Amino acid sequence: MFKALKVRLYPNEQQKILLEKHFGACRFVYNHFLEVRTKYYAEHKNSKKKGLNAFDTINMLPQLKKEYVWLNEINSQSLQHSLIQLDKAFRAFFKHNADYPNFRSKKDNQYFIVPSGFRAINNRLIIPKFMEGIVYRDKSTIPEKIRQIIITKDVNRYYASIQYETDEELPKGVGTIGIDMGIKSFLTTSDGLQVEPLNVLKKMEKQLKRQQKKLSRKIKGSNNWRKQVVKVQKIYQHIRDARTDFNHKVSTAIAKHYGTVVIEDLNIQGMVRNHRIAKSMSDQGWYQFKQMLAYKLGWRRAELIEIGRFEPSSKMCSNCGNIKHDLKLSDRMYHCDVCGFSIDRDLNAAINILNMGMIKVGRGTPEFTPVESATAAELQSGGLRVDIL
Numbered sequence: 001m002f003k004a005l006k007v008r009l010y011p012n013e014q015q016k017i018l019l020e021k022h023f024g025a026c027r028f029v030y031n032h033f034l035e036v037r038t039k040y041y042a043e044h045k046n047s048k049k050k051g052l053n054a055f056d057t058i059n060m061l062p063q064l065k066k067e068y069v070w071l072n073e074i075n076s077q078s079l080q081h082s083l084i085q086l087d088k089a090f091r092a093f094f095k096h097n098a099d100y101p102n103f104r105s106k107k108d109n110q111y112f113i114v115p116s117g118f119r120a121i122n123n124r125l126i127i128p129k130f131m132e133g134i135v136y137r138d139k140s141t142i143p144e145k146i147r148q149i150i151i152t153k154d155v156n157r158y159y160a161s162i163q164y165e166t167d168e169e170l171p172k173g174v175g176t177i178g179i180d181m182g183i184k185s186f187l188t189t190s191d192g193l194q195v196e197p198l199n200v201l202k203k204m205e206k207q208l209k210r211q212q213k214k215l216s217r218k219i220k221g222s223n224n225w226r227k228q229v230v231k232v233q234k235i236y237q238h239i240r241d242a243r244t245d246f247n248h249k250v251s252t253a254i255a256k257h258y259g260t261v262v263i264e265d266l267n268i269q270g271m272v273r274n275h276r277i278a279k280s281m282s283d284q285g286w287y288q289f290k291q292m293l294a295y296k297l298g299w300r301r302a303e304l305i306e307i308g309r310f311e312p313s314s315k316m317c318s319n320c321g322n323i324k325h326d327l328k329l330s331d332r333m334y335h336c337d338v339c340g341f342s343i344d345r346d347l348n349a350a351i352n353i354l355n356m357g358m359i360k361v362g363r364g365t366p367e368f369t370p371v372e373s374a375t376a377a378e379l380q381s382g383g384l385r386v387d388i389l
């Protein structure tokens with residue numbers, strides 16, 4: 001099983017310069033060969049060999065290093081790895097899974113990959129070209145079987161994301177639930193657990209707006225403007241950190257306690273385009289949450305069932321199947337006119353999602369396993385607001 005550990009790095013000034021050079025060089029090599037590959041294809045469309053692959057471009061690297069001598073300062077394996085990344089982008093494009101590869105910009109996420117040659121000694125992470133080691137601070141010990149390390153930068157902070165292999169076996173949870181992702185509540189489970197959204201995000205958003213307004217009043221490019229840009233970036237960073245922490249807590253608690261989870265395959269990109277709900281949706285970082293939940297369930301060999309978005313999940317009565325066409329977004333309770341059933345709107349949807357998932361995999365209604373109170377206690381101890389309906 002592969003896991004990842006993210007540790008914060010504390011490079012000295014000299015190391016910061018070299019890290020920046022690594023980010024820049026990997027981006028430069030990526031962009032250079034994106035152009036080379038595009039040109040080659042245009043000129044060889046009708047030849048036997050239509051395009052270049054990762055190996056072709058890696059073989060062209062030594063020549064490029066003669067032209068741009070500064071590339072020799074950079075770990076050559078990291079440069080090679082940007083060409084493997086570029087190749088992946090091309091292959092995704094050819095499989096029609098992605099758009100044509102884009103040039104990487106300074107504004108994009110800054111990163112480079114270190115595929116081998118790493119060690120950790122006395123709170124120092126040693127990677128090629130940084131043989132004196134970069135100081136890191138983390139409670140966890142650096143694992144032994146490291147697969148690769150990705151060095152990233154977020155505003156003014158540097159991180160190492162260490163991907164490693166572990167033999168550790170995590171137990172599979174026992175419960176079975178459906179999850180309804182919402183706006184008023186972050187999520188509601190079919191066994192009645194409701195996790196409230198993070199308040200802190202709202203507060204930070206107000207702050208963000210204020211600082212952005214200040215930014216708009218400064219002269220672009222001036223010293224004060226630059227200082228204000230950093231201020232704004234730092235608020236974004238706080239929001240990202242808070243959201244990631246929140247998503248980690250919720251996904252861990254669920255993955256620990258449940259062996260089968262049904263969730264709607266939300267077309268989040270499509271939904272984010274719907275402006276009315278776009279803001280609070282992207283705020284809550286559903287996409288990140290789902291990704292975390294998927295890999296954490298995977299660690300435990302637990303099951304994630306995704307069902308297509310089906311309209312009546314909120315409009316259908318989970319008790320008798322009646323569809324209530326006039327259910328409004330503002331109705332927080334679901335009252336069924338046919339069977340008289342009354343239930344929290346999101347809980348009703350979560351039960352429908354669970355039932356749909358069970359039908360999809362050809363199983364009957366699962367036995368109720370009361371683990372929701374253990375999950376709730378765990379979330380509450382992490383400072384989250386949770387209700388049991």
Ligand SMILES: [Zn+2]
Pocket residue numbers: 317318319320321322336337338339340341
């Ligand atoms: Zn009913």
